[in-house]
Amino acid sequence: MKRIWGLILIVCLLSCDKERTNRNPFLQEISFQFELNLNLPLYSPLTNDGNSIYVGNSQAGTRGVFVVNTGFNTFRAFEASCPNHAPNECSTMTLNNQVVTCACEDFEYSVYTGQQFSPPEDGTRYYNMLEYRASFSGGNVVVISN
Template sequence: MNPSRLIYKVFLPLLLMACSTDARNRNPNLQELGFRFEMNLNLPLYSPLTSTGNPVYIGNTGTGIRGVFVMNTGFDQMRAFEASCPNHPPNSCSTMQLEGQNAVCPCEDYEYSLFTGQMLNPPEDGQRYYNMLEYRATRSGDIVTISN
C-alpha cells in the first residue's frame, strides 16, 4: 500500500474527529454575550463574597443577559452564573431569584445550585434540560473579575 494513502486513511479521520465541535452542549435559549465586570470585595455591596456560600446578584446593564449570580464556593474560588433561566428564552419572568444558595426560576420553579450550576429538580418528561450558563470568575486579591 502506498504510504501516502495510509496517511489519508488513518490520520485524516483522526484529524477530522479532533476538530469537530459538539454543538449539542450549546444552550439554544441563551445568547452568549461578551462582557467584563470587576468587583471590589472591600465595598459593602460585595463584602458577602468574602465568606463561603454567600451569593450576590449583579444586575448591572451589560453584565450577562439578565445579570449574574456570583458565589464564593470556598478556598477563594468564585463561580459566576447567568441570572436568566437556561431552560427557556429570556422573557418577563425568566430572571431567577436567590433563595439561600440556590437560584429559582419564577416561571416554572426550576431550582439550580449556585455551587455547581446544576438543575436540582429536572422534570422527568424525557426533554433536554440545561444547567446554568457559567461565566469566567477570577480573583486577584480583593478584586473579582467576571467575564465571558
C-alpha cells in the first residue's frame, strides 16, 4: 500500500508545471480599482444587457478598459491596450459594437470573451485581451480591479 501512495506522490510531483500562467510579455499587470456608477450618464449604457463601453480613465488599466454587460448583473472588463505588442501610439484599441480593433495591425477581438478573431497562422504566439475583475456591488456600481 505504501508503494502505491509513493508512486502516486511521485507522479503528482512530476506532473506539476513550474510555469502556471501564460503571462503576456507585452502588458504589465498593474494594480488598480475603479468604480463605475451606472446612475451617471457616462456609464448608463451598461444598464442594458449586451452593451459595452470604453473607459478611457488613466486610473483604469494601462490604456483604459472595455466593459461589457453580459447579462444577469454580470460584467466583464478587458484592457484597452492591444495584447500583441507593447503599448505605443497605435495600441489603444477602438470599440465598434461588440468588436474591438487594434489599429496597429487591424487585429480584432470579441468584447464578450476577449478572444482574438482569426489569429494569423504564422507560428507566432498571439495573446487574447487581458481581463480584469469586474463585479456588480449593488446600488448600480460596477467595480473594476486588478
